[in-house]
Amino acid sequence: MDAKAAGNDSGGTLQNEYIPYPARVLETRLLTPGNRHFVLEFKDRELRESFSFCAGQFVQTSLLGIGEAPFAICSPPTQKGTFELCVRETGNVTRALHRLAKDETVWVRGPYGQGFPLADMAGQNLVFIAGGIGLSPLRSAIKCAVCLEDEFGGLTVLYGAKSPDQLLFEDEYDQWRQGCRLEITVEEATSDWKGRTGLITSLFDVVDLSPVNTQVLICGPPVMFRFVLGRLQELGFADSQMYVSLERNMRCGVGKCEHCVVESFYTCRQGPVLSIEQIRGISSALR
Amino acid sequence: MVKDAEHLPLVSTLPPQLRHWLMELSTDYRVMMPSYKAGNRIFEEVSPIGLTGIDLPQNRTVIPFKKALLPPSETLFSFEAGSLEENLDAVDTIIFGLHVCELSADRLLTAVMESDRSDFPFMERRRKTITIGVPCKRTEGCFCEKTGHDNVGPGDYDLFLVPEPAGKMGGDGIHMIAGTEAGARLAGGAAVDLVKEPAEISAPCGQGSAGITRWPLAALPEKIRQSMGAVMWDELADRCLGCGNCTIVCPLCYCFYTRDETGLDPSTGRRLRHWDSCQLVGFARVAGGYNFREARSERIWYRFSHKFMRMLETFDRAGCTGCGACFHFCPAAIDPRQVIESVLEVTDGR
Numbered sequence: 001m002d003a004k005a006a007g008n009d010s011g012g013t014l015q016n017e018y019i020p021y022p023a024r025v026l027e028t029r030l031l032t033p034g035n036r037h038f039v040l041e042f043k044d045r046e047l048r049e050s051f052s053f054c055a056g057q058f059v060q061t062s063l064l065g066i067g068e069a070p071f072a073i074c075s076p077p078t079q080k081g082t083f084e085l086c087v088r089e090t091g092n093v094t095r096a097l098h099r100l101a102k103d104e105t106v107w108v109r110g111p112y113g114q115g116f117p118l119a120d121m122a123g124q125n126l127v128f129i130a131g132g133i134g135l136s137p138l139r140s141a142i143k144c145a146v147c148l149e150d151e152f153g154g155l156t157v158l159y160g161a162k163s164p165d166q167l168l169f170e171d172e173y174d175q176w177r178q179g180c181r182l183e184i185t186v187e188e189a190t191s192d193w194k195g196r197t198g199l200i201t202s203l204f205d206v207v208d209l210s211p212v213n214t215q216v217l218i219c220g221p222p223v224m225f226r227f228v229l230g231r232l233q234e235l236g237f238a239d240s241q242m243y244v245s246l247e248r249n250m251r252c253g254v255g256k257c258e259h260c261v262v263e264s265f266y267t268c269r270q271g272p273v274l275s276i277e278q279i280r281g282i283s284s285a286l287r
Numbered sequence: 288m289v290k291d292a293e294h295l296p297l298v299s300t301l302p303p304q305l306r307h308w309l310m311e312l313s314t315d316y317r318v319m320m321p322s323y324k325a326g327n328r329i330f331e332e333v334s335p336i337g338l339t340g341i342d343l344p345q346n347r348t349v350i351p352f353k354k355a356l357l358p359p360s361e362t363l364f365s366f367e368a369g370s371l372e373e374n375l376d377a378v379d380t381i382i383f384g385l386h387v388c389e390l391s392a393d394r395l396l397t398a399v400m401e402s403d404r405s406d407f408p409f410m411e412r413r414r415k416t417i418t419i420g421v422p423c424k425r426t427e428g429c430f431c432e433k434t435g436h437d438n439v440g441p442g443d444y445d446l447f448l449v450p451e452p453a454g455k456m457g458g459d460g461i462h463m464i465a466g467t468e469a470g471a472r473l474a475g476g477a478a479v480d481l482v483k484e485p486a487e488i489s490a491p492c493g494q495g496s497a498g499i500t501r502w503p504l505a506a507l508p509e510k511i512r513q514s515m516g517a518v519m520w521d522e523l524a525d526r527c528l529g530c531g532n533c534t535i536v537c538p539l540c541y542c543f544y545t546r547d548e549t550g551l552d553p554s555t556g557r558r559l560r561h562w563d564s565c566q567l568v569g570f571a572r573v574a575g576g577y578n579f580r581e582a583r584s585e586r587i588w589y590r591f592s593h594k595f596m597r598m599l600e601t602f603d604r605a606g607c608t609g610c611g612a613c614f615h616f617c618p619a620a621i622d623p624r625q626v627i628e629s630v631l632e633v634t635d636g637r
Contacts, residue, residue, distance in 0.1 A: 020371075064369075064547065
């Protein structure tokens with residue numbers, strides 16, 4: 001892959017990429033135990049209005065004195081003025097983010113990396129396959145596609161969570177179903193769960209997926225990729241029809257600090273969204 | 288082409304006129320040059336008083352010149368009561384005493400940092416830096432002729448100091464070549480002869496020498512790729528202590544991490560960036576604990592693949608100058624020459 005060719009942005013601009021900008025927390029709520037949703041707005045009006053991104057891109061989000069961590073933007077790029085993050089409490093930065101209240105400040109820089117090439121997918125059917133918090137970057141694409149319904153063919157969302165209480169953005173499902181087919185499964189059902197139980201791949205028996213004029217957008221834990229991609233390949237999907245969003249230790253966001261490298265590409269620059277065609281032969285990409 | 292090693296006097300002290308020139312410059316510039324500290328030769332900022340006892344063509348440095356452009360630790364910004372202040376520490380700097388391989392490394396490092404979305408602190412320092420090269424001599428364990436970092440062209444140095452055979456050009460047995468306008472301007476105050484036509488300069492044992500053996504640089508990326516998972520990396524992992532010394536002393540290693548530091552009042556502090564090492568176990572670990580390069584063998588392959596696969600593919604230059612510092616300062620005496628020879632062996636015929 002040509003490391004120089006990538007980039008949604010213009011290269012070589014003389015600005016300090018490592019300086020974050022303040023953003024106000026407009027709303028925050030706990031979506032599920034351990035997962036918190038934030039609606040943010042840059043304090044600077046000009047930045048607020050000029051900030052644009054693609055579904056699947058990420059931002060580096062800081063709390064001064066604590067540190068910085070990468071998060072995919074989970075709101076659609078069609079939403080202007082504000083943007084949203086879904087943060088799972090995992091480490092120092094996320095623990096501190098979870099303690100934030102409305103009107104407090106976070107520091108944000110970005111967006112970084114390559115998102116899902118939705119513009120190139122116009123006119124095609126889209127299948128979104130999400131596992132766990134992998135729904136977060138896909139929510140951006142799903143809401144965007146549902147909003148621009150006429151530009152795409154059929155929309156299908158397959159979503160698997162650990163348990164019913166881990167389902168993210170549950171209050172939005174009815175709205176999504178206005179524009180797409182949404183199938184959900186949980187690995188461990190509770191007594192009051194009326195939906196499907198099983199791994200994400202069990203949903204392949206529920207929907208009829210055809211590779212004809214269809215693109216698949218996938219995000220979930222690494223272990224999910226292998227099984228999902230295997231099923232899609234059996235159905236005849238080509239490598240160029242399947243996109244994954246990878247997780248790595250992305251720190252600088254601009255391909256300099258080296259932490260997120262996978263063999264020959266920077267996850268923060270050529271990724272995090274890559275087609276299977278792009279990572280063909282790179283064995284460590286999908287683990 | 289200038290080939291000067293054979294004429295090189297062992298300069299244990301700079302000629303007086305150069306010393307005075309540098310002393311004068313050091314009032315306007317930060318001057319970084321090799322000097323001795325606790326018995327080791329390192330690049331560091333020298334005060335005018337310290338400009339004695341410098342043996343320019345001698346051994347490699349423990350701490351490479353990169354620290355002038357990418358300090359081991361730097362403040363990216365400071366913060367206080369919710370406001371943020373950029374504190375970029377970039378002053379006019381002269382790096383004096385660079386060997387050909389180091390000038391070549393400077394060119395590559397600058398290309399890396401400038402590419403795509405550029406690294407602002409590095410580029411600001413680079414913009415304010417003037418390089419002055421000096422001739423080198425073959426040192427035990429150096430191999431720039433294998434990596435291709437054995438020559439620099441005009442523009443890769445601002446000035447280059449050339450000892451001359453007695454009787455030639457007059458002066459005090461030394462003259463300078465200006466590689467850039469900035470170099471020529473700077474040299475105006477030095478009482479030595481200045482050659483204004485920039486020249487290609489080669490290391491004494493490098494390009495142009497008889498019988499030099501380059502590694503097959505065009506083929507190396509693919510061979511490194513093919514060697515992934517080979518037993519040779521496990522054998523190296525058995526010897527490697529995972530200490531990260533090799534990355535610290537490498538003139539072409541530049542990875543980093545950032546960390547916030549506060550005082551007792553957590554609203555006041557700064558964000559620091561430090562040199563990191565891909566050889567340390569947590570380098571590719573993500574929040575939650577999953578480690579994408581848990582095995583030491585993978586980390587060693589990763590380092591060599593960065594230098595001999597990715598940098599060659601992206602910048603057409605190996606990320607190894609052949610200075611031999613990593614070998615010299617490796618507690619397990621891992622020799623990159625042997626590593627590359629092994630790669631060529633295990634992929635032979637493939």
